[in-house]
Amino acid sequence: MPESHLPKSTENSQDEYCKNILKNIRNLRIENRTREAITISIKSFIEHPHYVDESHEPAFLKQYIISLIETGNSTRAKEFLEDMFCDKIPLWCHITIGRAAIKNGDVDTAIESYLCVHKITPNSTEVIDALISITKNHRSRLAAIELIRLYSTEDNTHKGMMADLARIFTRNNDQELASGFFRLAHGHKCRIVQTSDPVNYFPMIMETLRVNQHYASLVGASYECFLGLHVGYHPWHATFNRIPMLKNMIEQGYYGWVLYIDADAYIYDYTFDLWGYLDAHKHEALIAAPGSGKAPWDINIGIFFINLGSSIGREIVNRWHAEFESTLTESTMLNASEPWVNIANDQSIIQGILRDNPEYLEHLYIESNKIINSSKASFIRQKLRRQGVSFAERLDEIRMELKDL
Structure with a gap:
């Protein structure tokens, strides 16, 4: 529509002017001349003394913005x-662009607009709702990343949706995002x-990591496996690896749970509710199965949970590491070619720490062998060394049980 055909704005015809502009915009076509004409007319009206302030939301201006988005002109x-x-740009403009962009499937524009909304009103629930919608309906990684960044774990409103998104990205084999949403959900x-x-x-x-890694991907936990020696000289010294590994996690700023599992x-049980279990034990520092004795500090650390949050x-790990370094010197390790001969072991060291610091026992939960740390445990099984059973036989037992998992 040529510019000369646009109605002129006057003090006495403001309402009629707005109606005519709105009509013109509703009939908007893609021709550049038409857009230019309407743009000039809108600017003229906004600059008019009767335009009160920028918080006002004139219908014709909103419709013009929407029409540009609907015709693929978000940049314009x-x-x-x-x-x-x-x-x-006022808040309502960002919201108008965001809503129109979602409706038109313009994901990038919608995300950009709602991030602007968040900057203006950080507590806006519409931002979270919009990012959830974009993530769920368009499988947008960018929306998912921003949602994980902005969502507060104190918000209980969307916990179920966070779990749903975690399952969606698990099915998509996107471990990073699945883990992020599981964390938000729980x-x-x-x-x-x-x-x-x-x-x-x-x-x-190589047999056990396959199933353990698979379970981690199903529930949104991370999985790490280290092959080699962090300390020591002989193959069996790998048993000490867990101590510097935990220490390194603390130094790197990781404040979460660690589930350690022996080789x-x-x-x-792939259906075990890991997050519900951790939530039930969120006030504990250490979870382990009982050792061979009956003392409260006598635990088995072939499988254990430790809460670095x-x-x-963290204090238990730091003491464990310090005791390990002071007890097992380089010369001691060099001469210890045979397992557990004239040398302290990592399990006895942590047992000693628990024994000598009874206040730690208040934060220790002894889990049943029916759940972890036995050959028939319901959640995590272990084929322990036992008299008369060779390594090869234990390996065959594991392979037999894992073939159907």
Whole structure:
């Protein structure tokens, strides 16, 4: 529509003027001349003394923005608003662009607009709702990343949706985002960790890591496996790896749960509710099965949970590491070629720490062997060394049980 055909704005015809502009915009076509004419007319009206302030939401201006988005001209809409409002675009404009862009499937524009809304009103629930909608309906990684960044774990309104999104990205094999949404849904982080020497226990851990890693991907936990020696000289010294690994996690700023699993242990029940379990034990620092004795500090650390988000959990690891370094010197390790001959072991060291610091026992939960740490445990099974059973036989037992998982 040529510019000369546009109605002129006067003090006495403001309502009629707006109606005519709105009519023209509704009939908007893609021709550039038409857009230019309407743009000039809109600017003229906004600059008119009877335009009160920028918080006002004139219907014709909103319709013009929407029409630009609907015809694929989102860049033009943003440039128009930046020019009109001198880079101080009001909140309602960002919301208008965001809603129109979602409706038109313009994901990038919608995300950009709602991030602007968040800057202006950080507590806006519409921002979270919009990012959830974009993530769910368009499988947008960018929306998902921003949602994880902005969503507060204290918001209980969307916990169920966070779990749904976690399952969606799990099915898409996107472990990073799945883990992020599981964390938001449950308020926890968890790393499943294994380690082994690259020689003796290598065949066994290659069997168990497959199922343990798969379970981690199903529930949105992370999985780490280290093959080699963090300290020491002989293959069996890999048993000490867990101590510097935990220490390194603390130094790197990881404040979450760690589930440690020996090379001869594996997750048997893929349906186990890890996050519900951790939530039930969120006030604990350490979870382990009982050892061979009856003392409260006598635990088995072939499988254990430790909460590095707990100050007590971190304190236990720091003491464990310090005791390990002071007890097992380089010369001691060099001469210890045979397992457990004239040398302290990592399990006895942590048992001693628990025994000598009874206040830690208040933060220790002893889990049943029916759940973890036995050959028939319901959640995590372990094929422990036992008299008369060779390594090869234990490996065959593991392979037999894992073939159907």
